[in-house]
Amino acid sequence: MTRGRINRRQALKLMGAMGAGPFLAAGGRIPPAAAGGPAGRVVVVGGGFGGATVAKYIKRFDPAVEVTLVEPSRRHFTCPFSNLYLGGLYQFDALGHGYEELVSRYGVQVVHSMADDVDADGRTVRLAGGETLSWDRLVLSPGIDIRWGELEGYTRAAAEKAPHAWQAGPQTHLLKKQLEAMEDGGTFILVAPDNPFRCPPGPYERVAMVANYLKSHKPKSKILLLDAKDNFSKQGLFLDGWRKNYGDMIEWVGRSQDGEVVRVDADRLEVETEFGTTHKASVLNVVPPQRAGFIARRAGVTDASGWAPVEPRTFASPRVEGVYVIGDATEAAPMPKSGFCANAQGKVTAAAIVADLAGVDGPDPSWANTCYSTVAPGYGISVAGVYGIREGHIEEISGGVSPADADAAFRRREAEYAVAWYRAITQDTWGTA
């Protein structure tokens, strides 16, 4: 600690050592507990997987900490399982989760507003209405923003014709409507980005779920997946699963086979690849390049990559004191940008903040991830991992993908577990299953 801040424990040690006692407590930057108020004030921006979890778990670890969650929506609609909605396997309404339990059961204060700006020196957050909230610790879990225009031609306006559906809501409905209006025998094109991006297996589950819909409604149609990468998550399992369930309906074109799209013409539903091939779609779904939500940039926690680097143990920002970042907005490789990881990070960071406010060292962190992908009804695959710290870096301690040679029963169980997982994590995050 070299930046002039001392925590409660250090202050106490110091007091003990110097026999000085109360004088320091009055002058130093000591959390409000010293003054007999709450054990500290935490503001959390974003009520998605990371934000809702960190708010709840801070309260579970120490109810005396005051927690305010800032989130514009009254219900958060999740990206997880939105592919299953597109595939006709899940109801859209079941993707929505409210904040009632966080308020009534855990005592989190929820403010439905957008955080507009962060004043790191004054330790405040300004809300869209102009109001400000002050904090002792700030947690940002704003998810992703699209890098509009980074992929030539892919602007906000273009997304109204060629949806991304990478943030659940109106975009998901738009894509579903376009699928329903598509002629039998048409071509669905999905454009997949280079790393890093939200949900590495997401594009591959998406085409599987689109295939599931097309198979029973428009069986003559084709799916073309144009990819800016040559390797992707659970590749062998997906290629095998697509073939087994959908024959040759899905064609994947990797970067070295000229799969990287460099220009989008949303009016014509055309895309152009790196080496100049033009593909025409009936429905065009572009998963564009991304970066951390804008509030992370406002707070100054992001670097040139557009993501927020974090201190591995706590996910505190190494750039801005008192600010923590979790979820998709972080660069936390090898952890993927998944809802599961955002939730797991929320818990570790909740423990770190509670410990920090109490003036003690936080626990050695441990995070986990399991990403289920539903390839077809009764056919699920997964990748799982446990992460910890080795030599100062986050590393995968254990993990792997489902076996390549698993039998039908195994795939069926993983499909069932996917649904059970979704219900459990939404219960764990928002209290609504």
Added chain:
Amino acid sequence: MYRSLAVLLSGLMLVAAPVWAGAPPWERVEAVQNVLDGETPVRGAIHLDLPLVSRDGSAVPLTVEVDSPMSEDDYVASIHLFAVSNPYPEIATIHLTPRMGQAKVATRVRLNESQRVVAVARTNTGRVYADAREVRVTVAGCLARDATYDSDTLMLARVRAPERFSAGEPGEVTTLINHPMETGLRKNGDGNLIPRRIVHRVAASVGAETVMEAELHRSVSADPYLRFFVAPVEDGTLTVRWDEEGGESAVREESLRLR
């Protein structure tokens, strides 16, 4: 403690010093020393760009650019790239000419582990520049690389050039050839070494004149990818040729037209 170290490190990385404070990052790398041949390079005129973190060490995008007029009198003659912690650090040596118009090249490289990548450039007048970047490579279980190479398109080459050039103005050319770039260090499922097989040379020419020539080593990614500039002064044909070490060749031609 951890925080202050991080702050210190990030502070260091922001400072673009013309010379290296402390030991230069190639000090104990023999391959780099051989290229330097006793000279002390300077920083500043050369810019090496790689991601800070890569989630797939099998293909990490790399761009290197040198500030240079690229005139007959003053041009960058060669750029040498190294991945210092790979079993064989050499990535590639690129021979440049004034006909490129711009000293900027991009490729994709293999990084076995987190490490430092070094670029050294030498001008026709004998100046030597160097730059280095640290790249953190993380391996996630979900990205286990497929061991087999799809041979349907082996030696299939692609070239793309701008549709029109302005006379003497550089335009970017993108090239790629489907090739496994077998290192000779990998084993197949039966535990036997897969024989070495690499494309070791890529050359681009306009008419009889060489524009660029690259020697590729084992640290170049599979499906060797190279972007470079060409500045034609008249309509012509760009010929790109790839040679396998002791094996086949592929040639592609692309017309270059002025506006």
Added chain:
Amino acid sequence: MGKSQWFQVWVAAGLLGIGGSAVADTPPAPDRVDVIAATCGNCHGTDGRFVSAIPPLAGRPADELYARLRAFKRGDNDPTVMDRLAGGYTDDELKAVARYFSRVAESPSGDKER
């Protein structure tokens, strides 16, 4: 004991020149086992109470849970993801987590005192 009371203990300890960790009764800051157990909630619900195709953990005997976790770690027990996950923890951690869930009441009404 509430936070403010803890603080008084520390102030006293501090004045006596005793480091925070030397205070007789440790403060209720979450430890690594709390964090690992919380991570289980991702699939098993908060406090391991969620009932679904994925079995709940709350209130099950520690021995039984530990035996299952050990088996998963060895690849036994017909696992899907649990073998891949169990390998990420030491046996002591698995034991501690098993103990943690054995002490959680099966329903929220019997909430564990935190």
